[in-house]
Amino acid sequence: MSRFRMAVALVTICLVAGGCKTAEGTGTAQDATDSGGRITVWVDPPRVPAVNAFQKAFPDIPVEVNTINGNVGSTELQQKFVLFNQAEKGWPDAIFFPSNDDIAWASSSKINYARDLSPDLGDILAGYPAGVIEQCKIEGQFRCLRNDAAPDVFWYDQVLLAEWGYEPPTTWEQYESLSLRIAAEHPGHITGFVGDAYAPDRYLWASGCPTNDTASEKQVRINLADERCVRVRQLLDRLLSAGVLSSTGIFSPDAAELGRRLVMSPGAVWWGNFLFRDTWKVPAGRITAAKPLRWTSDPTPMTSSEGGGLWGFSRHIKGVQLENTLTFARFVASDPRWQVDLSVGLPGYKPLQKPWLAKQREARYLADFEHAAEAFVYATTIVRPDRDYTRYNTGTVWTHTITPALTSGKSFTTAWRTFSDRLTREARSFGYTVES
């Protein structure tokens, strides 16, 4: 009996002790600490040059760099933050989130890591076009900074289209009909990739299909039966049946060979340098970009955004450590030594867009550069705002439902049904109330 009592007492103590934890409010945490100057920065491999440039520019600020897994859709980062919260120490002062959805948990009431930047970085925030910084505005506070603006534009091989005598499409409907013609007249060439975690951004977000439309931390609207989802589903279905879309993802090793056979595709601004030039090694002077495709039935042209990394900063610091972290924040967002000289993407911070474009012009990689540059800047102004980053990752649900189904030869309609079903259930398992 006494043993039983002891067990009951133990259980009670544990339950009570567990109950002592309460969620902290936003802003600087009560337990904020100051290292006296040293800052810790976590970045994925492509962002390491940003830190190196910062160290060169501010040699007096000691920086500890930690390189993290840069896989889109990777889930191991959040685990570390759960442990930091339990230990009440260990958070990085600045972090480049490998996946944009990371900002959802980093700013959630449970993890609550990312600080509100409005009080300290108001001037920087004002330098972003509204469509570029929109996703960082969470419940009225700016909890992150955009590294690069990554709106989707329309990429195409100018030389090939001219050779074949085709006009580049300007609407999704024209994109479909030209893709079908290419499938028939030039088999073996492709006009898009659908197998990566960014594919739902590229196609579904661009169409306005509600997959991630949050009203609050716990409420989301998902409706894949919406007309704007149906039209893009049917388009993808027809193009996949014609074999002109690849079920591979853009980051897949197989895409290198396929990328050289890509005639045209919607894709983010960073595709130019990162994919066409560096990954797929398409020769200079072939590829160019046009304004984003438009759905004929839509009253105004709209586009989506693919990646375009986010920087977050700790709310657990104060004093010199905070000052230095803010210096770092200003540097990565608005200093030409990183954003213009080294970054592969169009700067999110508007004043740097012109110098970045000037540098790209000199590089002479894209064909018809002025046309592409105009498309880039224009696209940053028309990103659909009603799409938020959520705790469930739509891209991950896509890659483990649509991609394997297509790889194993199942129909897109079946795959879509599974995707739709699992997306809603996944959102619910994260505690969202799903409205349609």
Place this chain on the structure above:
Amino acid sequence: MTQQVLVRHRSRTRASSAPAVRRVRARKGHAAAVLVAPYVLLLLVGGLIPTGYAVVKSLQNEAETGFGGLSSYQRVAGDFRFVETFANVALVLCVWMPLLLTAAVVLALLVDASPRRFGASMRFVYYLPGAFAGIANFMLWLFLLNPGQSPVDFLWHGFGYTSLNEVAQPGNLPFIIAAMLFFQGTGTWVVVLCGGLNGIPDELLEAAKMDGATAWGVVWSVKIPMIRPWLGYMTLLNLAYGFQLFLEPQVLGQVTHGLISPQWTPNQLSFTYAYQILDTPAAAAMSVILLLVTLGLGLLVVHRSRLFQDER
């Protein structure tokens, strides 16, 4: 003769004094305690305390502010991936366990029947794949699975696969993981079973032969029944291992850029609850469920294989 001496010695000791006996017993008790203590300590730290903590945690409510009854068990059991994860593991076990058992027994019998030096070197060769640490073994598999780099690319081309994503598609996963586990673990079990076969007294085998048993008869009616507890032990440990699968599907999901669901096994689902959904009680509930399932299956195996029957 020796026995007589022993009896005489014992009676003398008994006659000498009661406190001395107690002293001897106490010393024996101390020795046992010293021997067992490290194990008990590790069992507490690595087994009992975490299990107790998981049970307590699983009984909290979702916000972790108080008692929640069985609500966290309800949440995980109601999760749309709950049944699926167990089905996935069951598929892996269905492919892997019969293969493992058959191969380990056959290879062990062959090693046992081979001339000494040849048998010993074969035993070593079989053991080699198991000597790779988990992650090194996994990296090796990545090369094997990728048609672009694999030495067995003819196999993949035979199936019509040209990329890693085609090979590692979810439908093939039970076979891939079963193959990984098979090559990693079988050699070790061959060694263990050889130990079991070596322990069979020669007289027994000779008696069987004198009774007219063929080589096959000896294997079937003497050797296999004699190593039955080893087979039970092997099934027990591997079942537990199978239910705890985590590393293989997790890393394979990462290298294929998300082709495999991050909740492919029960352990991964528990991990998702702990570190993404941030519902620790549900994660704990999932662990407890997993423990009960493995414990139940374990007891069944122990009972069926009469694992501990011979112990006196």
